[in-house]
Amino acid sequence: MQVTMTVNDVEVTREIEGRLLLVHFLRDVLGLTGTHWGCDTSNCGTCVVWLDGEPVKSCTVLAAMAGGHEVRTVEGLSRNGELDPIQEGFMQCHGLQCGFCTPGMMMTCRALLDRNPDPTDAEIREAISGQICRCTGYSTIVRSVRWASVHEASKEVTA
Amino acid sequence: MTAVQEPKFSDFHDNDQKPVGFGRMLRKEDPRFIRGRGRYTDDVQLPGMLHLAILRSPYAHARILSVDTSAAEASPGVKVVVTGAMLAEKGLAWMPTLSNDVQAVLATDKVRFQGQEVAFVVADDRYHARDALELIEVDYEVLEPVVDARRALEPDAPLIRDDLQDKQNNHVFDWETGDEAATEAVFASADVVVQEDIVYPRVHPAPMETCGAVADFDAVEGKLKLWSTTQAPHAHRTLYAIVAGIPEHKIQVISPDIGGGFGNKVPIYPGYVCAIVGSILTGKPVKWMEDRSENLISTGFARDYIMRGEIAATRDGKILAIRTNVLADHGAFNGTAAPVKYPAGFFGVFTGSYDLQAAYCKMTAVYTNKAPGGVAYACSFRITEAVYLVERIVDCLAHELNMDPAELRIKNFIQPDQFPYETKTGWVYDSGNYEPTMRLAMDMAGYAELRKEQEAKRARGELMGIGIAFFTEAVGAGPRKHMDILGLGMADGCELRVHPTGKAVVRLSVQSQGQGHETTFAQIVAEEIGIPPADIEVVHGDTDQTPFGLGTYGSRSTPVSGAAAALVARKVRDKAQLIASGMLEVSVADLEWVKGAFQVKGDPGKSVTIQDIAFRAHGAGDLPEGVEGGLEAQICYNPSNLTYPHGAYICVVDIDPGTAQVKVRRFIAVDDCGTRINPMIIEGQVHGGLTDGVGMALMEMIAFDEDGNCLGASLMDYLIPTSLEVPDWETGYTVTPSPHHPIGAKGVGESATVGSPPAIVNAVVDALKPFGIRHADMPLTPSRVWDAMRGRATPPI
Numbered sequence: 001m002q003v004t005m006t007v008n009d010v011e012v013t014r015e016i017e018g019r020l021l022l023v024h025f026l027r028d029v030l031g032l033t034g035t036h037w038g039c040d041t042s043n044c045g046t047c048v049v050w051l052d053g054e055p056v057k058s059c060t061v062l063a064a065m066a067g068g069h070e071v072r073t074v075e076g077l078s079r080n081g082e083l084d085p086i087q088e089g090f091m092q093c094h095g096l097q098c099g100f101c102t103p104g105m106m107m108t109c110r111a112l113l114d115r116n117p118d119p120t121d122a123e124i125r126e127a128i129s130g131q132i133c134r135c136t137g138y139s140t141i142v143r144s145v146r147w148a149s150v151h152e153a154s155k156e157v158t159a
Numbered sequence: 160m161t162a163v164q165e166p167k168f169s170d171f172h173d174n175d176q177k178p179v180g181f182g183r184m185l186r187k188e189d190p191r192f193i194r195g196r197g198r199y200t201d202d203v204q205l206p207g208m209l210h211l212a213i214l215r216s217p218y219a220h221a222r223i224l225s226v227d228t229s230a231a232e233a234s235p236g237v238k239v240v241v242t243g244a245m246l247a248e249k250g251l252a253w254m255p256t257l258s259n260d261v262q263a264v265l266a267t268d269k270v271r272f273q274g275q276e277v278a279f280v281v282a283d284d285r286y287h288a289r290d291a292l293e294l295i296e297v298d299y300e301v302l303e304p305v306v307d308a309r310r311a312l313e314p315d316a317p318l319i320r321d322d323l324q325d326k327q328n329n330h331v332f333d334w335e336t337g338d339e340a341a342t343e344a345v346f347a348s349a350d351v352v353v354q355e356d357i358v359y360p361r362v363h364p365a366p367m368e369t370c371g372a373v374a375d376f377d378a379v380e381g382k383l384k385l386w387s388t389t390q391a392p393h394a395h396r397t398l399y400a401i402v403a404g405i406p407e408h409k410i411q412v413i414s415p416d417i418g419g420g421f422g423n424k425v426p427i428y429p430g431y432v433c434a435i436v437g438s439i440l441t442g443k444p445v446k447w448m449e450d451r452s453e454n455l456i457s458t459g460f461a462r463d464y465i466m467r468g469e470i471a472a473t474r475d476g477k478i479l480a481i482r483t484n485v486l487a488d489h490g491a492f493n494g495t496a497a498p499v500k501y502p503a504g505f506f507g508v509f510t511g512s513y514d515l516q517a518a519y520c521k522m523t524a525v526y527t528n529k530a531p532g533g534v535a536y537a538c539s540f541r542i543t544e545a546v547y548l549v550e551r552i553v554d555c556l557a558h559e560l561n562m563d564p565a566e567l568r569i570k571n572f573i574q575p576d577q578f579p580y581e582t583k584t585g586w587v588y589d590s591g592n593y594e595p596t597m598r599l600a601m602d603m604a605g606y607a608e609l610r611k612e613q614e615a616k617r618a619r620g621e622l623m624g625i626g627i628a629f630f631t632e633a634v635g636a637g638p639r640k641h642m643d644i645l646g647l648g649m650a651d652g653c654e655l656r657v658h659p660t661g662k663a664v665v666r667l668s669v670q671s672q673g674q675g676h677e678t679t680f681a682q683i684v685a686e687e688i689g690i691p692p693a694d695i696e697v698v699h700g701d702t703d704q705t706p707f708g709l710g711t712y713g714s715r716s717t718p719v720s721g722a723a724a725a726l727v728a729r730k731v732r733d734k735a736q737l738i739a740s741g742m743l744e745v746s747v748a749d750l751e752w753v754k755g756a757f758q759v760k761g762d763p764g765k766s767v768t769i770q771d772i773a774f775r776a777h778g779a780g781d782l783p784e785g786v787e788g789g790l791e792a793q794i795c796y797n798p799s800n801l802t803y804p805h806g807a808y809i810c811v812v813d814i815d816p817g818t819a820q821v822k823v824r825r826f827i828a829v830d831d832c833g834t835r836i837n838p839m840i841i842e843g844q845v846h847g848g849l850t851d852g853v854g855m856a857l858m859e860m861i862a863f864d865e866d867g868n869c870l871g872a873s874l875m876d877y878l879i880p881t882s883l884e885v886p887d888w889e890t891g892y893t894v895t896p897s898p899h900h901p902i903g904a905k906g907v908g909e910s911a912t913v914g915s916p917p918a919i920v921n922a923v924v925d926a927l928k929p930f931g932i933r934h935a936d937m938p939l940t941p942s943r944v945w946d947a948m949r950g951r952a953t954p955p956i
Contacts, residue, residue, distance in 0.1 A: 017286065024285070033202035034195015036418070038367050039451040043874035046367055046418075074195035087193040091185055094843045098673025099192030100367040100418030106193065125882040132874070134367050134419045135673050137846030138882040 003067040007032070008076030016063055022056075023047045025063035026073060034074035034103045038132075045131025048104035049073045055108045057130075074103035077110065085148035085155075086110045095144030097135035104131055109145045118149055180686025180754075183839045186678045187692070188416075188671075197416040201448045203373045203386050209238055211437050211447040212288035213430060214278040214295050215457065216270035219304035219528040219867020220317065223266060223277070223297060230294040231280060236287030238441050240295065242278045243267035246436065253322075254402050254432060257425070257644055258502070260331075260493035261322075262531060264429045270299070271319055271491035272530050273869050274456030276429040281437040281445055304528040304867035305329060307956065308465060308488040311525035319491060319526045329526040331489050336507045336584045337482075337519035345480040345517045349471035355555045358936045358954045359544050361463040361488070361529070361861040362854075363455055363871065364536040365879060366672070368418020370458055371448035372431045374438040381405070383438075386413045387431050390424045391710025393668055394647055396702045398427055403435060414700040420672030421851075422535030423459050425496040425712045455877055456869045459496070459532030460861055463488035464544045465956070468552035476562050478571045480517040480583075481510055483548055487524040487533075494531035496712070497540050498642035498649060504534055504541030505633050507584040511549035512593055512631045512805060513571040518583035528867045536855075537848060537912035540713050542632055550628040550917035551934065554924065558933045563610075564627045564921065565601060569594055572629075579898075586633060588803040589897050592831075596893045597629060600807035600829040603891050609811060617929060622814035626922025630914040631805045634906035635718025639797050644709060648797070651715075652706025653723035655684060655731050656791040659777035661770025662694045665727075668708020669720040670700035674908060675840045676716065680724050682836055683902065687728035688735075689755030689769045706793060714804075714906030717836070718897075723796035725901040730792040735772045738790075741783040742767050742775055802897040802905035806830040808849075808918040814926045819945035821857055821923055823884070828914070829891040832907035833900065838892075845911045846888045852915025854880045856923070860938045860955060 004013040007030060014029055026032045026049065038046035040059055047058040050072040077084045086106050089095065096102040105128060112119055112127040119127070124145045125138065133141065191197055228240040243265035246252040253261045266277050278295050282288035303317045310316055311329040320326050346352055372387035383405050389395050392412040400407035417424060430447045437445035449458070465486040471479045487503065489495060497504040503522050510518045534540055553571075557564040572593040573580050580588045601607075609625050616623045639648030654666040665684050667676065676699055681692035698704050708720065732752065739757035740747045743765055750757045758766030767775075776782070776790040811825040828845055835841055858878040861871040871877035896903025916937065923939050924932055927947060935947040936954050946952055 019286065027201075028204070028285075031204065032195070033199075033204075034197075036199070036368070037201065037448075038369070039874045041451065041873050041875050044367060044451075078194065083193070090193050091189045094186070094839050096189065096192055097675065097843055097847065098367070098417060098419045099188070099197045100199065100673075102192050103195045121887070129881045129883045132367065132879050132881060134365065134421070134851075134879070135847045136843060137848075137850035137888055138885055139846055139888050140843060141882070142887070 022058040089144040089148035221299035234291040236283040262492035331524035342519035364421035364423035366419030374434040375444040417672035461536035492531040509545035624922040624926025628918035634714035651708030833905035834903035848911025856919035
């Protein structure tokens with residue numbers, strides 16, 4: 001079957017099998033390997049991307065279901081060559097080690113800040129609780145999101 | 160000497176930036192990871208690449224009667240289907256394990272654990288390969304499985320390893336350490352003896368990236384290129400050469416970015432070999448990536464020790480001796496990845512941080528119908544089990560003596576003036592200063608206030624527990640005189656090359672699974688040679704690009720390879736000094752090293768930077784007599800001893816009496832890993848290990864039913880801590896440098912995984928003290944805690 005969707009602001013059309021998962025479509029068909037595949041059961045969240053601005057686990061979404069919708073992946077997180085504050089925050093606060101869960105984590109955290117620019121630690125923990133990180137122990141991820149939140153706020157003030 | 164006009168490096172480079180060495184520094188690898196541009200094995204896509212999927216046994220123990228692949232071969236997109244019988248024809252059905260056992264690549268005679276590899280399919284995409292697996296018909300005769308390690312030793316137990324000649328039972332090895340008679344004598348005359356049966360259940364490292372490989376065999380060149388999720392690319396290359404008969408110089412193993420290892424990626428798995436065979440048979444690159452269930456049911460598990468601990472002490476709390484008897488479950492094949500002379504890994508450090516009169520351990524290891532492995536999950540070669548045993552049994556003693564567990568530990572610590580300290584099991588602890596570490600943790604926790612709070616809560620019927628663990632680790636394997644894996648000495652190479660413009664490349668034999676080597680190794684070299692870390696490229700994880708060495712596991716990168724990096728930099732600096740003496744026209748003895756430059760003693764105006772020297776080393780003009788051009792060196796570092804980091808951990812838990820749910824409220828971790836290279840990275844490693852500890856203590860277990868079905872085969876069944884199960888970690892540190900490591904550093908990668916489970920379990924047991932409980936086994940899930948509160952605590956296995 002043919003599927004057309006917008007991925008990181010670019011419209012793509014491909015011939016696919018109906019059963020193809022979105023995660024494999026992004027990785028194997030489009031070569032966007034920043035989105036990872038970790039569990040198949042929606043538990044680990046390394047595959048989180050946005051579907052129409054909402055974080056979803058792309059291992060349990062068929063590529064066909066994304067037809068006609070807008071997908072954003074980690075590759076589309078920086079805009080106009082500028083890193084998103086979430087990306088900066090993860091670097092500044094050591095929010096990553098092996099980097100495997102990081103793209104999914106950042107997509108979820110960006111979505112969190114979009115609807116709640118000043119989240120509490122508990123709200124950050126709640127937001128990422130559907131995703132697993134085996135390296136960081138989560139404290140530095142919480143700090144990373146806070147860093148992004150504070151820096152975004154100060155940017156808005158200066159702007 | 161001819162005067163030659165040559166540009167000084169500093170003429171065309173802004174050298175104002177002070178070279179940086181140790182200290183917090185952002186990671187050099189992060190810019191690619193935060194853009195989604197990491198390069199993991201599954202990201203490798205090659206033209207014409209095929210995909211491999213593995214058919215696995217549904218049974219724990221069964222005889223294979225027949226395998227019919229005809230329907231699978233006719234399935235769309237399928238290129239080849241391979242069975243054990245086909246591999247046997249080529250002599251490839253079995254491969255050596257890292258413990259001198261053999262393991263089936265594909266089963267030929269029997270399957271010996273659920274999930275064992277039976278056949279594989281290579282097809283044009285992942286989905287077609289999986290489709291074809293469904294069409295392979297295997298007839299099995301189901302046999303009685305051995306699931307319980309105790310059952311394995313019974314005379315009428317089914318024989319698992321009938322493939323081994325003359326093997327009549329399920330026994331793997333017996334091992335002992337310490338002095339049995341001396342220990343018995345101490346126990347016989349001791350005031351107090353406490354005994355407890357302590358189980359460390361089977362758990363799994365479950366890194367977020369599963370295991371996989373891309374094999375690309377070029378028949379014309381006779382060259383194999385293998386990208387694989389390996390923590391030990393050089394050791395794997397040598398083993399492939401030995402097993403597959405491909406000359407070693409024709410094998411390139413690339414370990415690209417690795418999505419977490421934790422020991423899971425040390426062994427060679429059948430899937431890697433299948434990918435190689437698949438590429439040879441099809442003439443195309445072949446990718447194999449296991450899914451999460453395959454990872455959990457078939458790759459390197461950890462622990463599975465059934466231990467009896469005994470401790471002897473005086474009435475006033477002087478610990479005299481520790482004795483233990485262990486039944487070790489090694490699964491269907493002995494795939495333990497430990498130095499060969501250490502079948503039980505470094506379990507011998509079960510004497511802990513205490514000055515004892517005697518110690519003894521006897522261990523029996525058995526085969527069962529479960530997945531092979533044993534050394535994984537950041538276990539420091541079984542030190543997790545050893546530290547859990549000693550820190551649990553010491554708490555049992557405190558319970559018995561009604562002593563404060565912190566005071567009992569402090570009273571028995573090895574004292575600073577006793578180092579180097581040889582334990583009763585023969586381990587020579589290099590350095591340590593335990594009491595300040597313990598006191599700092601107690602201060603950070605507010606220990607006295609916590610005890611007061613606990614008392615008040617107990618009076619109200621609330622369940623609050625405070626758990627303490629103090630550990631000494633033994634890391635950095637190891638001296639090659641004692642330590643090798645399949646005959647390969649555990650030394651590590653390092654090469655440093657300074658380019659003409661003063662930039663450098665350092666090549667390591669170890670590789671990273673997230674530890675940040677590209678940053679810390681640049682810092683080590685920077686500290687020694689004065690080139691800023693930003694100007695030092697770290698190359699690792701590619702056997703064609705790096706010197707030989709045994710890889711990253713057992714917290715060995717900093718103790719072994721970190722030492723190599725420091726020493727190779729010093730070697731380069733020594734040569735730079737010779738060149739500087741020529742440039743400044745003074746004798747070598749008249750020069751002093753001021754980070755980044757050699758200057759004439761007493762004359763700071765006369766100096767040359769390392770960058771100037773690098774240019775001269777490659778430039779026109781004469782060098783001092785006997786000095787070759789270029790500025791580079793290579794070494795192979797053989798450590799003289801292990802390093803022995805230590806730490807004091809305090810955990811505070813609250814238990815809901817209505818649901819028996821354990822909540823870790825606070826966790827204070829004070830680590831002493833000697834000289835600290837990058838505190839940010841150290842803190843991150845500790846945080847990760849503490850989270851593992853919460854998982855093992857409260858949630859994680861690979862359980863089996865009586866038929867040998869794995870009950871932890873997905874992340875819905877094998878529970879890993881999320882952000883909601885762990886507290887905001889509180890960390891501190893002390894610094895006791897290693898006397899024999901060139902920069903005084905000790906490993907830290909596994910400290911927290913080793914130290915945290917006993918702290919958490921001790922806290923839970925402390926909370927349950929009103930119920931008269933002295934011990935309860937992990938995982939302390941609500942149902943197990945509920946049972947413990949009602950006097951029904953049973954071991955998990």
